[in-house]
Amino acid sequence: xxxxxxxxxxxxxxxxSGGGHDGHExxxxxxxxxxxxxxxxxxxxxxxxxxxxxxLFRPRFTVKYPEEKYNCPGFEGSAxxxxxEHRLKKDEQGRIKCVACLMCQTVCPAKCIExxxxxxxxxxKYPVKFEINMLRCIYCGFCExxxxxxxxxxxxxxxxxxxxxxxxxxxxxxxxxN
Amino acid sequence: MSTLEIIxxxxxxxxxxxxxxxxxxxxxxxxxxxVSFIQDRVGPxxxxxxGLLQPFADAAKLVFKEDITPRHVDKLxxxxxxAFCLIxxxxxxxxxPFGSGIRIGxxxxxxxxxxxxxxxxxxLAILSMSSxxxxxxxxxxxxxxxxxxxxxxxxxxVSYEIAMCLAVVAVVMSxxxxxxxxxxxxxxxxxxxxxxxxxxxxxxNVFTQPIAFFIFLAAMYAETNRTPFDFVECEQELVAGYxxxxxSMKFSMLFMxxxxxxxxxxxxxxxxxxxxxxxxxxxxxxxxIAGGIASVIVFLVKWFAVAWLYIWVRxxxxxxxxxxxxxxxxxxxxxxxLINIVATAFVGxxxxx
Amino acid sequence: xxxxxxxxxxxxxxxxxxxxVTRRNPxxxxxxxxxLFGTTALLFLKLSAPFLAAMQVLVYGGAVLMLFLFTIxxxxxxxxxxxxxxxxxxxxxxGILSAVLAIFLIYAVKFSRDMTGGSFPELPAGSAAFGSxxxxxxxxxxxxxxxxxxxxxxxxxxxxxxxVLTKKKL
Numbered sequence: 294x295x296x297x298x299x300x301x302x303x304x305x306x307x308x309x310s311g312g313g314h315d316g317h318e319x320x321x322x323x324x325x326x327x328x329x330x331x332x333x334x335x336x337x338x339x340x341x342x343x344x345x346x347x348x349l350f351r352p353r354f355t356v357k358y359p360e361e362k363y364n365c366p367g368f369e370g371s372a373x374x375x376x377x378e379h380r381l382k383k384d385e386q387g388r389i390k391c392v393a394c395l396m397c398q399t400v401c402p403a404k405c406i407e408x409x410x411x412x413x414x415x416x417x418k419y420p421v422k423f424e425i426n427m428l429r430c431i432y433c434g435f436c437e438x439x440x441x442x443x444x445x446x447x448x449x450x451x452x453x454x455x456x457x458x459x460x461x462x463x464x465x466x467x468x469x470x471n
Numbered sequence: 472m473s474t475l476e477i478i479x480x481x482x483x484x485x486x487x488x489x490x491x492x493x494x495x496x497x498x499x500x501x502x503x504x505x506v507s508f509i510q511d512r513v514g515p516x517x518x519x520x521x522g523l524l525q526p527f528a529d530a531a532k533l534v535f536k537e538d539i540t541p542r543h544v545d546k547l548x549x550x551x552x553x554a555f556c557l558i559x560x561x562x563x564x565x566x567x568p569f570g571s572g573i574r575i576g577x578x579x580x581x582x583x584x585x586x587x588x589x590x591x592x593x594x595l596a597i598l599s600m601s602s603x604x605x606x607x608x609x610x611x612x613x614x615x616x617x618x619x620x621x622x623x624x625x626x627x628x629v630s631y632e633i634a635m636c637l638a639v640v641a642v643v644m645s646x647x648x649x650x651x652x653x654x655x656x657x658x659x660x661x662x663x664x665x666x667x668x669x670x671x672x673x674x675x676n677v678f679t680q681p682i683a684f685f686i687f688l689a690a691m692y693a694e695t696n697r698t699p700f701d702f703v704e705c706e707q708e709l710v711a712g713y714x715x716x717x718x719s720m721k722f723s724m725l726f727m728x729x730x731x732x733x734x735x736x737x738x739x740x741x742x743x744x745x746x747x748x749x750x751x752x753x754x755x756x757x758x759x760i761a762g763g764i765a766s767v768i769v770f771l772v773k774w775f776a777v778a779w780l781y782i783w784v785r786x787x788x789x790x791x792x793x794x795x796x797x798x799x800x801x802x803x804x805x806x807x808x809l810i811n812i813v814a815t816a817f818v819g820x821x822x823x824x
Numbered sequence: 825x826x827x828x829x830x831x832x833x834x835x836x837x838x839x840x841x842x843x844x845v846t847r848r849n850p851x852x853x854x855x856x857x858x859x860l861f862g863t864t865a866l867l868f869l870k871l872s873a874p875f876l877a878a879m880q881v882l883v884y885g886g887a888v889l890m891l892f893l894f895t896i897x898x899x900x901x902x903x904x905x906x907x908x909x910x911x912x913x914x915x916x917x918x919g920i921l922s923a924v925l926a927i928f929l930i931y932a933v934k935f936s937r938d939m940t941g942g943s944f945p946e947l948p949a950g951s952a953a954f955g956s957x958x959x960x961x962x963x964x965x966x967x968x969x970x971x972x973x974x975x976x977x978x979x980x981x982x983x984x985x986x987x988v989l990t991k992k993k994l
Contacts, residue, residue, distance in 0.1 A: 333799075334685065337788065344787045348508040355513040548851065589957050592878035596865075599886020603858065606893050610851050622897045629890050636882075655957050 376432040377450040379425055379463070380471040382443065389469065390444035393420040397436035397445055405429035406436060423465040428458065475578070483584050487564055495730045496526035498778060505782045536719040541612070544716060548611035552713075553721045556604030556728030560735045563597040566590040566657050567738045570748050570767035574758030582748070582767060583658060590657040591643055594739070595636050601694065602628035604728060605703060605713050612716035620712030623793075624703040627693055630800035631700075635690035637808035638683040641815045642676050642743050661747030665756065673751035677744040682811045684744045686804050691736040693800070695729065697781060699788040700796060737777040738770075745773050830870065837863035850896045854889060861885040875957045 324330055356362075382390045393410030405428075411421035437446050448471055455461050500515075500523060507514025516522040540549065570582025587593050602624045609621025646654040646663045653659060666674050677684045693700040704712035714725050741747060748766035749755060755766040791799070837860055844856040861884045868877035964972050 337784070340787045341783060344509045344783065347511055348505075351511050353513050354511050355507075357513070545849075545851075548855075551855075587874065589874045589878050592875065592882065592957065596878045596881035596886065599882050599890070600858070602890065603893075606890075606897070607851075607855075610897070618897060622894070625890050625894045625897065629887065629894070632886065653956070653958065 375449045375451065376434050376447045378427070378448055378453060378471050379430075379436070379468055380446055380448050381423065381465065381468040382446065383469070388417075389419055389465075390442050391420050391423065391440075392418045392442055392444070393423075394418075394441065396439045396441060400435045400439040402433060402435065403429045403431045420465065423468060425463045425468065427453065427461045427463055479580065480584065483582075484565075487569075487584060488561065491561055491564060491731055491734060492727075494734045495727045496530070498730045498733060498782075499526040499529070501779065502782045502785075505779070506786045509783075509786045530723060533723040534720055538719040538721065541716050543613050545611040545613060548607045549716075550721075552604050552608035552611055553717070553724035553728070555607055557724050557731065559597060559601045559604060560728060560732040563594055563735055564738070566593055567735070567742055568658050568661050568747055569738070569770050571756040571763055572758060573760050573763035579758065580763075581658075582763065586656055586658045588653040589655050591639060591655045591660070594657070595632075595639065598635075598694065599632055601732060604725075605696075608717070608725065609713035612713070614715065616709045616711075616715050617713050620703050620709050620715075624696065624713065627696070627700065627702060627796065627800075630797060631690040631693035631804070634686050634800060634804035634808050635694065637805065637812060638680075638686040638690065639743060641680055641683040641808070641811050644812065644815045644819060645676065645679055657742060661742055661749060662756065664746040665749035665751070665754065667751045671752075673746060675744060675746040675751070680744070680811070680815070682807060686808050686811070687740060687743065689799070689804060691740060692781075692784065693796070695732045695736050695781075697733065698785040699791050701785075701790060702793060702796065705790055733781055734774075734778065737774050737781060740777050741770065741773040745777070747773075826870070830867070833863045833867050833870070837867070851893070854892055854896065857892070858885055858889055861889065875960045 330336060384390050391408075393408050395408055395410070398406040398408050405426040407422065407424045407426075408420050409422035410418055412418055432447065434447050445468075450471065503525065504514045504516075504522065514522065515525040518524040518528045540546070565584040566587055568581075568583035568586070572579050572581040572583075574580075605624035605628075606621045609617040609619075609624065611617075642660065643654050646660050654663075660676075664673075664675050668674055672678070692698075696703040703709075704714060709715070714722060717725055748770040750765075750769050753765075755762045755769065840856045840859040840863065844853050844860060847853040847856060861880060865877040865880040865885070868874075868880055
């Protein structure tokens with residue numbers, strides 16, 4: 294208390310000789326030293342005008358979520374770079390691109406991908422089972438980077454609600470349809 | 472005092488108390504929507520039309536929370552403090568005239584609970600106790616944040632109370648009391664502001680006592696611990712100050728006390744400087760039913776405007792530095808108020824001679 | 825009715841005064857002090873001195889008590905710093921001294937009553953404004969303006985003295 298008082302006294306005395314304030318040097322023509330500024334009221338009215346401008350004229354940034362979806366300008370319906378739910382891709386002939394190489398399962402830091410490989414009648418490999426546990430997934434996108442066939446990617450879907458834990462383990466069908 | 476008067480007074484007390492309790496949700500929703508508009512947001516708009524029921528939802532949430540009493544607190548003061556915070560500003564409302572009055576036969580229903588001859592002094596006396604609740608709460612919770620907050624609360628309210636009292640003294644001095652009425656009665660101060668100069672200019676004290684008005688305005692913010700003087704509960708420094716250890720209903724009582732104090736100070740500013748329930752161009756004090764109701768509406772409109780100013784300033788200005796607060800109080804407002812009193816005295820004598 | 829009120833106020837104020845001097849916790853003592861000031865103000869109000877009542881609360885309940893609280897908080901004494909309980913001899917002598925003082929006071933009241941013929945004098949006739957803000961103001965600024973100004977000079981001197989004593993550098 295005593296100290297605070299002392300410093301305030303000093304600063305007051307020094308401000309007349311254009312000196313420092315709490316160790317910080319202030320130039321002599323600092324607008325904060327003018328009587329106009331120290332009256333507070335004109336500056337307060339200026340501030341009130343600024344906030345009134347915000348009330349009356351500025352657009353609201355709020356997105357009323359369930360009714361309105363977030364729309365990033367230029368990327369309608371999605372947020373660029375956002376890591377959402379995964380999707381398994383198909384090639385031109387409608388076959389699943391994945392060859393069950395287990396690269397993504399290996400690289401996954403959360404160990405949430407479970408793949409069982411199989412072969413069709415022509416000997417082409419495909420995943421019999423492709424499950425992602427969305428409760429474990431940390432949405433790092435390593436699977437997307439690791440995939441040699443460009444078969445898995447992270448979409449921008451962010452609405453991920455389910456009513457049970459079992460529902461959160463996404464199977465092949467779910468991932469293909471994403 | 473006849474039985475009828477006692478019954479009428481009891482009803483008035485109940486009505487004013489209820490109105491004050493209801494003023495809190497109104498102020499809360501005003502503040503929450505107001506701040507979100509200032510910050511380019513929308514604010515709570517889900518609960519009821521335009522979010523008007525949001526404060527009631529908040530209140531319900533607070534009521535149903537578990538009421539925890541920390542083990543290290545001073546029990547008596549811990550329980551006493553919220554009550555004190557709530558009671559003091561409520562009691563002070565007894566002398567605030569919120570309307571002109573209705574005359575029915577030879578009985579006058581005045582819209583004021585008690586019209587003391589020393590109403591202004593009663594008000595200042597009650598207001599001087601207002602920081603005691605903060606002190607009790609801060610001390611009772613037995614931690615550093617609370618104690619620091621209480622310390623700041625006392626220092627701040629003692630400093631700004633002086634400026635506030637001196638500003639009010641100038642108003643009392645400029646109130647005309649020639650016709651034998653006491654100029655320290657609230658009703659006289661309001662009645663004196665009715666009418667106009669030169670037929671159109673309102674006779675409000677804000678025009679005759681502009682310096683006192685600004686001093687009162689500044690002291691008002693300091694007394695209710697609102698930004699730019701919210702040193703008592705500044706969350707960056709003191710978590711929540713004297714409210715830190717409170718939860719559930721006790722917290723909501725402290726919160727309500729704060730908002731009722733805000734409502735009280737707004738009402739006082741209206742009464743002392745903005746003409747109270749009077750309208751400059753129309754005489755609302757004629758005792759008719761229409762006049763009485765209109766006067767209450769006029770008072771409420773003015774009250775809302777000042778309460779909005781409270782909120783508007785809070786979300787515009789940053790907090791002052793602590794030494795600047797003391798500088799402003801002691802080196803600017805108090806001397807200014809004293810000069811204002813002397814000037815008022817000289818002008819008053821000169822006008823009379 | 826009036827007597828019942830007086831007795832109730834007197835009992836509460838005396839009890840709070842006793843509690844004020846016996847509490848070890850300074851904040852509780854301050855709380856009792858507030859009750860004491862409040863009841864004293866109500867007694868003044870009953871004696872038709874509204875100005876004095878308001879001043880009692882404003883000056884003592886507001887300013888003085890707040891300064892006390894301020895000091896209590898700044899010192900922030902722990903229970904062990906409050907010192908040990910005083911001994912029995914000390915308490916006994918203090919009790920006897922206050923009893924003597926009380927007897928003197930009661931005797932003084934009785935003496936003044938005897939002087940006026942067994943009853944307290946009624947208020948002078950036509951004194952509706954007795955004790956009001958107006959009459960006190962007239963007394964201070966009209967009849968006793970010189971003593972009042974002298975007292976204010978004394979207070980200014982005291983304030984200046986306090987500042988000289990506490991400030992290291994003026």
